[in-house]
Amino acid sequence: MKQQHSASDTAYEKIRDAIFEEKYERGEKLTEVKLADELGVSRTPVRDAMRKLEEEGLIKDKRVINPTIKDLMNTFDVRMLLEGFAVRQAARYMGPNQIEGLQRCVETAKQGTTEEIMEANKEFHDIIVSASNNDVLIDTIERMQSVIFLFRRTVVYHQRPRLIEEHEAILEAIRNHEEDKAEALMKSHLKKDLDFSIHSW
Amino acid sequence: MKQQHSASDTAYEKIRDAIFEEKYERGEKLTEVKLADELGVSRTPVRDAMRKLEEEGLIKDKRVINPTIKDLMNTFDVRMLLEGFAVRQAARYMGPNQIEGLQRCVETAKQGTTEEIMEANKEFHDIIVSASNNDVLIDTIERMQSVIFLFRRTVVYHQRPRLIEEHEAILEAIRNHEEDKAEALMKSHLKKDLDFSIHSW
DNA sequence: TTTATATTTATTGTATACATTAAATGGTTA
DNA sequence: TAACCATTTAATGTATACAATAAATATAAA
Numbered sequence: 001m002k003q004q005h006s007a008s009d010t011a012y013e014k015i016r017d018a019i020f021e022e023k024y025e026r027g028e029k030l031t032e033v034k035l036a037d038e039l040g041v042s043r044t045p046v047r048d049a050m051r052k053l054e055e056e057g058l059i060k061d062k063r064v065i066n067p068t069i070k071d072l073m074n075t076f077d078v079r080m081l082l083e084g085f086a087v088r089q090a091a092r093y094m095g096p097n098q099i100e101g102l103q104r105c106v107e108t109a110k111q112g113t114t115e116e117i118m119e120a121n122k123e124f125h126d127i128i129v130s131a132s133n134n135d136v137l138i139d140t141i142e143r144m145q146s147v148i149f150l151f152r153r154t155v156v157y158h159q160r161p162r163l164i165e166e167h168e169a170i171l172e173a174i175r176n177h178e179e180d181k182a183e184a185l186m187k188s189h190l191k192k193d194l195d196f197s198i199h200s201w
Numbered sequence: 202m203k204q205q206h207s208a209s210d211t212a213y214e215k216i217r218d219a220i221f222e223e224k225y226e227r228g229e230k231l232t233e234v235k236l237a238d239e240l241g242v243s244r245t246p247v248r249d250a251m252r253k254l255e256e257e258g259l260i261k262d263k264r265v266i267n268p269t270i271k272d273l274m275n276t277f278d279v280r281m282l283l284e285g286f287a288v289r290q291a292a293r294y295m296g297p298n299q300i301e302g303l304q305r306c307v308e309t310a311k312q313g314t315t316e317e318i319m320e321a322n323k324e325f326h327d328i329i330v331s332a333s334n335n336d337v338l339i340d341t342i343e344r345m346q347s348v349i350f351l352f353r354r355t356v357v358y359h360q361r362p363r364l365i366e367e368h369e370a371i372l373e374a375i376r377n378h379e380e381d382k383a384e385a386l387m388k389s390h391l392k393k394d395l396d397f398s399i400h401s402w
Numbered sequence: 403t404t405t406a407t408a409t410t411t412a413t414t415g416t417a418t419a420c421a422t423t424a425a426a427t428g429g430t431t432a
Numbered sequence: 433t434a435a436c437c438a439t440t441t442a443a444t445g446t447a448t449a450c451a452a453t454a455a456a457t458a459t460a461a462a
Binding site: 031032033043047062 | 442443444
Binding site: 006007008041042043044045048 | 415416417418
């Protein structure tokens with residue numbers, strides 16, 4: 001049942017994480033042979049991995065991307081549209097158990113460890129996104145995560161002020177089925193995220 | 202300067218077109234060896250091509266996709282969000298020469314051949330999308346085209362009523378910098394597209 | 403018959419060799 | 433020196449062989 005992941009998968013993860021950890025510099029050219037040697041596999045799985053990373057936008061033309069502020073703004077503009085839509089669906093259709101899930105995320109974010117807090121806040125958004133019940137939308141947002149993660153220095157981001165309060169406000173709007181309010185709150189929330197990411201850059 | 206395309210590229214195009222022409226049935230399993238034989242190449246470029254087709258959503262789990270109405274609706278919901286945003290930017294920032302381009306699309310659509318009309322209407326949307334000046338948005342819409350095309354029976358779609366008039370109205374709103382109106386018109390335009398595609402299914 | 407377990411077959415995953423193309427180097431001439 | 437071409441080197445594209453896995457078929461026991 002539990003399929004161990006293939007050489008391609010591990011290659012993908014390792015290269016991705018290496019990029020996140022800045023083991024490879026922004027703009028650095030990645031060659032198949034070099035990566036294959038480092039990972040101890042042949043070029044084939046490395047090629048697979050690189051193609052996947054190109055899809056996500058972490059690699060472009062065989063080079064580690066070096067996103068600009070504009071790239072981040074573009075990503076967030078799309079994200080605001082999609083998550084704005086998703087949160088409307090959430091406000092309309094979410095049942096008590098799903099709302100409960102959001103509530104738990106907020107609680108964890110109030111008292112967990114740094115790691116747990118980051119995780120819970122991510123989960124909060126994931127739950128709302130999946131409430132859209134739209135696979136195209138879900139996949140699109142998923143694909144953008146890597147670039148967002150690459151841009152955001154997690155150490156600093158953890159201290160982003162008022163984040164939990166904003167989540168709470170969004171949750172409250174969902175609970176009260178206030179679509180317009182939920183959308184507006186989500187958009188301004190993401191806007192603040194963007195601004196914080198830019199200014200702590 | 203002009204790079205001839207590789208075996209991977211031609212494999213991609215041939216398989217994609219074969220899917221469009223329903224040479225391969227919906228849901229049919231595509232195996233690498235079979236395709237490689239048919240195309241007269243090795244498995245390697247076929248794998249590349251299949252991976253690209255999976256990205257686009259034309260293949261899923263090695264099978265030709267068989268999109269449902271819900272899939273189409275999901276795609277259009279996202280498209281409405283993104284093109285709605287794009288047309289706002291168009292209304293705000295488009296210069297006379299770009300507007301001229303849109304005008305030409307409308308003209309061609311009024312008197313060209315079937316082929317030209319289809320092309321011009323596609324171009325109309327492309328120009329607006331690119332006016333968003335947002336690569337993330339542009340790429341996202343681009344990726345959705347294959348599924349839309351697969352779903353739309355072009356023969357029938359050519360007769361979609363009032364399409365040109367709707368484009369004209371959108372163009373007029375852009376010309377007058379009426380953002381809200383442009384967005385509303387674009388969304389209802391796409392909604393009619395969706396409905397037409399569903400009903401002519 | 404049905405279920406379960408081997409055994410075979412088909413398909414995909416991976417490594418590697420070779421072909422082709424692109425990049426880099428070095429030398430020659432204006 | 434700078435610009436050009438030739439030659440080498442590196443990198444990617446493609447084919448193919450072999451390995452591992454998944455699917456299908458056959459065989460045996462309940």
